[in-house]
Amino acid sequence: MNLDFAFLNWGVVSSFILKGLIFSIQLTVIATLGGIVLGTLLALMRLSGKKWLIWPAAFYVNTLRSIPLVMVILWFFLLIPLLVGRPMGAEMSAMITFTVFEAAYFSEIMRAGIQSVPRGQVSAGYAVGMTYSQTMQTVVLPQAFRNMLPVLMAQTIILFQDTSLVYAIGAYDLLKGFEVAGKNFNRPVETYLVAAVVYFVICFSLSMLVRRLQKKIAIIR
Secondary structure: OOOOOOOOOOHHHHHHHHHHHHHHHHHHHHHHHHHHHHHHHHHHHHOOOHHHHHHHHHHHHHHHOOOOOOHHHHHHHHHHHHHHHOOOOHHHHHHHHHHHHHHHHHHHHHHHHHHHHHHHHHHHHHHOOOOOHHHHHHHHHHHHHHHHHHHHHHHHHHHHHHHHHHHHHHOOOOHHHHHHHHHOOOHHHHHHHHHHHHHEEEEEEEEHHHHHHHHHHHHHO
């Protein structure tokens, strides 16, 4: 098999790729922020000590963590139009799906982060008259976020890699951009190889950032 990268006129190829890259970044950011918010609520429910909050949160987390992401993407894409009564674009469906799915993983990260805060600080909050929500907001959650920040960022990198799965519903992500470029230039093998390099460079750079952040947090401790 002969590989020819001479077709890579980046002025032309980038026009196919840039649109997909922008959507992949948007999807990653939205799903991360939404997943952390929803995941934090799920974590607080599981740590509340109240069975009527623990059981639905545990069911949500355990169910989604047991199902392949591509299946969840397809389910949401096919079921949401039936529930809302009108069709929904692939991009919007992907954003909802990733937020809901990633919340299950962020929930476990946040639960571990909350549990890493010494119980004595929680007791101290109660001792000065704080309520449960006040103690969580002002004492526990800030420390939990700091402790879990490297893990949250590592999960975000995995999320960015998983955005390539939206091909299943036809959304135009970074990988789709490379696929379109490959079809237009009739060089699918070369474009997929370049796509792998681009994903590696982005994810490896972010991994180095996480490693440096982890060292700084370790020094603060």
